[in-house]
Amino acid sequence: MERELACEIVKDLLPLYVDEMVSDVSKKSIENHLEHCVECNEIYQNMAFHLEMETQPTEVQDVKRFLKKTKKMYLLYGLGCLSFIAILVCMIVDLAMNKGVTWSLITGSSCLFADILIYVLSTCKKNKGCITMAVISIGTLSLLSVIQITRYCLMGSGTVWIFRYGLPILLLWLLVLWLPVLTRTILKWNIWDCIALFMLLVIVGNYATKLITGDYVWNDVLHMQGFAGNALGEVIGIILFGIIGRIKKWKK
Ligand SMILES: [Zn+2]
Numbered sequence: 613m614e615r616e617l618a619c620e621i622v623k624d625l626l627p628l629y630v631d632e633m634v635s636d637v638s639k640k641s642i643e644n645h646l647e648h649c650v651e652c653n654e655i656y657q658n659m660a661f662h663l664e665m666e667t668q669p670t671e672v673q674d675v676k677r678f679l680k681k682t683k684k685m686y687l688l689y690g691l692g693c694l695s696f697i698a699i700l701v702c703m704i705v706d707l708a709m710n711k712g713v714t715w716s717l718i719t720g721s722s723c724l725f726a727d728i729l730i731y732v733l734s735t736c737k738k739n740k741g742c743i744t745m746a747v748i749s750i751g752t753l754s755l756l757s758v759i760q761i762t763r764y765c766l767m768g769s770g771t772v773w774i775f776r777y778g779l780p781i782l783l784l785w786l787l788v789l790w791l792p793v794l795t796r797t798i799l800k801w802n803i804w805d806c807i808a809l810f811m812l813l814v815i816v817g818n819y820a821t822k823l824i825t826g827d828y829v830w831n832d833v834l835h836m837q838g839f840a841g842n843a844l845g846e847v848i849g850i851i852l853f854g855i856i857g858r859i860k861k862w863k864k
Contacts, residue, residue, distance in 0.1 A: 618645055622652045630659050684734050691730060695723035721758045725751040745790065753782055777825050784820050788813040804857035811846040811853070818842055 622645050628634050629642050646653045699720040732747050791813055792806040801809070818839065 619649060619652055622646070622649070623655060626652070626656055626659055630656070630663055687734065688727075688731060691727045695720070695727055698723050717762050718755075718759050721755055725755050745786070748789075749782065749786055752786075753779070756782070780824050781821055784824070785817055788817040802857050802860060804853045804860060808850045808853040808857065811849040815843045815846050 622642055625634060625638060625642060629639065634642065646656055702719040729744070729747050729751065732743055736743050788810070792801075792810040795801045795809060796803065796806045822839070
C-alpha cells in the first residue's frame with residue numbers, strides 16, 4: 613500500500629525531477645525509489661531519453677548557427693579591411709607617381725565587386741546560381757564602365773567602347789562562363805569535360821569579341837598570329853582535359 617502511493621507520487625514528480633526542479637530531499641527519495649522500482653525507472657528512462665532528444669539537438673544547432681554567423685561576420689569584416697588596404701596602397705602609389713586617383717578607383721570598385729559577390733554567396737540561400745549570375749553580370753558591367761570612364765576622363769586614353777560594345781561582349785563571355793557550369797549541373801558532365809568545353813568556348817568567344825568590336829584585320833599577320841597562338845593553347849588544353857576526362861570515366 614505504501615509502495616503504491618509512493619509510485620503515484622514519484623510518477624507525479626518525475627517531470628519536475630527530469631527538469632531538475634525538485635528539492636534535494638525530494639531528489640534523494642526519488643533516486644532511492646528509482647533504484648528499487650522497475651516500473652517508475654522505466655518511465656523515468658523514457659522521459660529522460662525524450663528530453664535529451666528534444667533539447668540537445670536544438671542547443672547544438674543554436675551553437676552551430678551562432679558560430680556560422682560569427683564566422684561569416686569575420687569573413688566579411690576581413691574582406692572589408694583587405695579591400696580598404698588595397699585601395700589605400702593604390703592611392704599612395706597613384707599619389708607617389710603623380711597620376712592622380714586612377715588605379716585606386718579601379719581597384720576599389722573591383723574589390724567592392726568581389727566583396728559583394730562573396731557577401732551574396734555567403735548570405736543567400738535560394739536561387740544561389742541565378743543571384744550569382746546577376747551579381748557577376750551587373751558587377752562586371754559596372755567595373756568595365758568605371759575602368760573605361762577613368763581611363764577616358766582621368767588618364768586621357770582609350771575610348772568609351774563599353775557603351776557601344778560592352779554589353780554584347782559581356783553577354784557573350786557570360787555565356788562562355790556559364791555554359792560549362794550549366795552542362796555540369798543539368799547534364800552532369802564530369803568536371804574535365806566541362807573545362808574542355810569552356811576552353812572551346814573561349815576560342816569562339818575570342819573570335820566573336822573581335823567580330824563585335826570589328827578590330828579583327830585578317831590581313832594583318834600579327835593579329836592572325838595572336839589569334840592562332842591563343843587558339844593553339846586552348847586546343848592543347850581541350851585535348852589534355854578531354855584525355856583526363858576519358859581516363860577518369862574509364863577508371864570508374
Ligand atoms: Zn515506483
